[in-house]
Amino acid sequence: MTAPAVETKDLVKVFERGRRTIWQRLRREPDRRERFSAVDGIDLRVETGEIFGLLGPNGAGKTTTMKMLATLLIPTSGSIRVLGIDPLERPRDVRARLGAMLSGERSLYWKLTARENLEYFAALYHVSPNQTRARIERALAAVNLSDRADDYVERYSTGMRQRLALARALLPDPPLVILDEPTVGLDPQASRDLRDRVRELRAQGRTVLLTTHYMEEADQLCDRVAIIDHGRIVALDTPAALKRTIRAEEVVHLELGIDGDDRTVLEHLGRMATVARSERTNGTLAVTAHCASARDFVPAAFDAARSAGATIRHVEVVPVTLEDVFLSLTGRALRE
Numbered sequence: 320m321t322a323p324a325v326e327t328k329d330l331v332k333v334f335e336r337g338r339r340t341i342w343q344r345l346r347r348e349p350d351r352r353e354r355f356s357a358v359d360g361i362d363l364r365v366e367t368g369e370i371f372g373l374l375g376p377n378g379a380g381k382t383t384t385m386k387m388l389a390t391l392l393i394p395t396s397g398s399i400r401v402l403g404i405d406p407l408e409r410p411r412d413v414r415a416r417l418g419a420m421l422s423g424e425r426s427l428y429w430k431l432t433a434r435e436n437l438e439y440f441a442a443l444y445h446v447s448p449n450q451t452r453a454r455i456e457r458a459l460a461a462v463n464l465s466d467r468a469d470d471y472v473e474r475y476s477t478g479m480r481q482r483l484a485l486a487r488a489l490l491p492d493p494p495l496v497i498l499d500e501p502t503v504g505l506d507p508q509a510s511r512d513l514r515d516r517v518r519e520l521r522a523q524g525r526t527v528l529l530t531t532h533y534m535e536e537a538d539q540l541c542d543r544v545a546i547i548d549h550g551r552i553v554a555l556d557t558p559a560a561l562k563r564t565i566r567a568e569e570v571v572h573l574e575l576g577i578d579g580d581d582r583t584v585l586e587h588l589g590r591m592a593t594v595a596r597s598e599r600t601n602g603t604l605a606v607t608a609h610c611a612s613a614r615d616f617v618p619a620a621f622d623a624a625r626s627a628g629a630t631i632r633h634v635e636v637v638p639v640t641l642e643d644v645f646l647s648l649t650g651r652a653l654r655e
Contacts, residue, residue, distance in 0.1 A: 322403050324495050324526040325365035325388060330397035332358040332383050357383040359550035360397070365528055367494075370521050372541035373530040374641060380550035381530035382422060385499045388528070389419045402495055415445070418488035422500040422530075426484045429473040433464055433483050436472060440487050458486040462516055478509025485516060496520055498529040502536060514540055534641035546645055553648045561644045567593065567609035570643055571616055574633040575604040575624055587623030592616050595646050604629070609643065 335352040343350075358380045365371040373381045386392040388401055390410040399406050406413045420426070427436055437455045446454055459465045462482035472480060481501065488496055498517070502510040517540060520527050531537050537544050538558045545555040554561055571592070577584065581597065581604055588594055592610035599605075610616040613636040624631050 321367050323364045323400070324367045324402060325363060325371075325528060326400045327361055327363040327384075327388075328398045330358055330361040330363070330384070330387065330399065331356060331395045332380075332387060332392060333395040356395075356550050358387070358394075361547075361550070361552055363545065363552070365526060367526055368521065368524060369542040370517065370527045370529070370540055372537040372544045373528070373547055374532070374534065374537045374544050374645075375530075375547035376532055379547045381547055382499050383550075384547075385419075385421060385497055385528075385530060388497060389417060389421065390414055391421075415491060416493055416495065418491055418493035418496040420481075420484050420488045420496075420498045420501060422503060426487060427472050427480060430471065432469050432471055433459065433475075433486075434468045436483065437487060437490060441490050444491050446490060454490055454492065458489045461489055461519065462486045463512070476509070478505050478512065481505060481509070481513055482516065485513070493525070495526045495528070498527065500530055500532070502531070502533065510536070534645075538641055544641065546641070546648065548645070548649050554644060558641060561641060562639045565609055565639045565643050565647055567639060567643075568611050569609075569613045570595075570637050570639055571608045571610055571613050571620070572633075572635040572637070573604075573606040573608065573620060573631055575606065575629045576602055576632050577604050577624075577627070577629040578602060579628055584624055584627035584629050587627060588620060591619050591623070595643065596650070603632070607643075607646065609639070609647075 333354050333356050335354050337352045339350055339352060361384060373384065375381055383392065387394050387399060390406045390413055393407065401413045402416050404412050431439070434455060437458060438451065441451045441454060459468050462485050464479065464482055464486065467479065472483065475483065502513050505513065514536065517527055517529070541558060543555065543557050544561060545552045547553070575584065581599055585594060585597055588606060588608060592608040594606060594608050596607040597604060608616065617634055621631055
């Protein structure tokens, strides 16, 4: 059986909020800083050759997990194997086999050309001088930047800079590539282009581990997805299998104008569908309902609203998404 590309067991990372001043240290005052677990017991197995996604809201622990895999953070407890190697025992061996594109990282020098950037990082990654030129040409071609290789990075669009950051991650010719929120801040066309580059990495036989809080991205790209919330994995499967856990064929979003009590209309709606979420803002009640057939549910919802003295102002019918899976598991929307 092929060894996994990434394996973690009971992985934990604890941080402290606030700082302890030098005066507190000199006075030997007790350390009263609050501790919190950014990653709280994650068990993960990423198979060789798959695109695996960590999906969750900001602050869920995705980036912290990535940084531990990339040897940038030391776990508080638990174990990690990356390509069969323990990063704590052999961090340099892991770095030599890993390509990483991490969010919030200033990974490019804007006053240099793309080629000069890659020459610098190739030396930093200890790429053999007799391989450097070929590696750079392959990396530029992989992200479709060969024709702009000698342009200064400051003249690049945001999408082009993201692609160049991916080219930098490919310089070591790594079997494993980790991408942290790779399409954040990109326009739709640039996002689509970067997703195409990621699919090509898998076609080359590489393993890709990525984080995202865009459910559409995870659905389109990933072979399997782990949904993370508050540092824990709350679900893990293929996107299709996760969506099948929602016992509904369609999702209906309603906006109701209502002056009185919400309970009556919610009770009526709850008899016809599963009310996954309801939120009252001033005189508007927003409801998300999971149902077998919107064709049957929507007319009945209008009748229920009318009988409760409410009016439906807006109706939207959509298919089940990974957002609905997250909502059913946590009671919260993915972006809350």
